[in-house]
Amino acid sequence: MPLTTEFTHLLAVRHPIALAPMGGIAGGALAAAVSNAGGLGLVGGGRGEADWLDRELALVARHTERPWGVGFLTWAIGPEAVDRALARRPAAVMLSFGDPAPYAERIRAAGALLIVQVTDLDETQRALDAGADVLVAQGTEAGGHGGGRATLPFVPAVVDRAGPRPVLAAGGIADGRGLAAALALGAAGALTGTRFQASREALNAHAVGQALIEGRGDDTERGRALDIARGGDWPDRYTARTLPNRFLEQWRGREDELRGDAGALSAYRAAAARQDPDVVPVWAGEAVDLITDLRPAGELVRAMAAEAEGVVGRLGRALQ
Structure with a gap:
């Protein structure tokens, strides 16, 4: 029997699973596949680049009739990006890493739900x-950018603050066991990134998918060197968790020196443009150990939901 929660009721989805809107990775095909399988697919709108957004939102709208949404980096967008997305009539808009207040009213006025990702309790209150209609409590185990709170204690703290509003857990969740654990913490579902990055529909180079299969959670690390090299202008409070590469090994602990080395920055960007695996970031959470293959995203949704249902069922019988 499917797991029903406040989130599944609110979004009219079958499973309490959402795709993390990974910028440049979660495109329209991946979001549609997650939605068609019964989760909530979220296109990674990132900084709101117009051509990319138009193409990928058209793709998701064309390939699913189920609820879907789009996510943005709040600190990096303006109202025009949100309006561009709202014109496609998404079921939800997710805002991460910044103040959601300037965009909240226009999202609600368009009939979309507002999902806000938070990394500490101050952001939760904001x-x-x-x-916000839904909160995402993101633990530091997550791949890509995030804060410093661990998922296990952070999620219930956000749940207690949120009251009746549903909370999704994020960070280190890559299978049905993680989803079941999130529900046990009081969350209404899980938002998952790294596991879906290792899917057939993700907008990754093949080498990235292979690196995720071979990667180890022990090896992932948080830092700023890659953002400095890319010229990403990310707020310093949000570091990024990645798998190691040769560039990180060279510049780890030398971030201030890197900022001022024009030659190193130019060399990095030239190598990144060639998709050199020694420099290209492979965003990966600590649950990367659980990734052993590349599968269609819909298959991943169904497998995660079935495993979580089995775990919850076994726990229920054990308690009886």
């Missing part, structure tokens, strides 16, 4: 004050 999201609640902005009227």
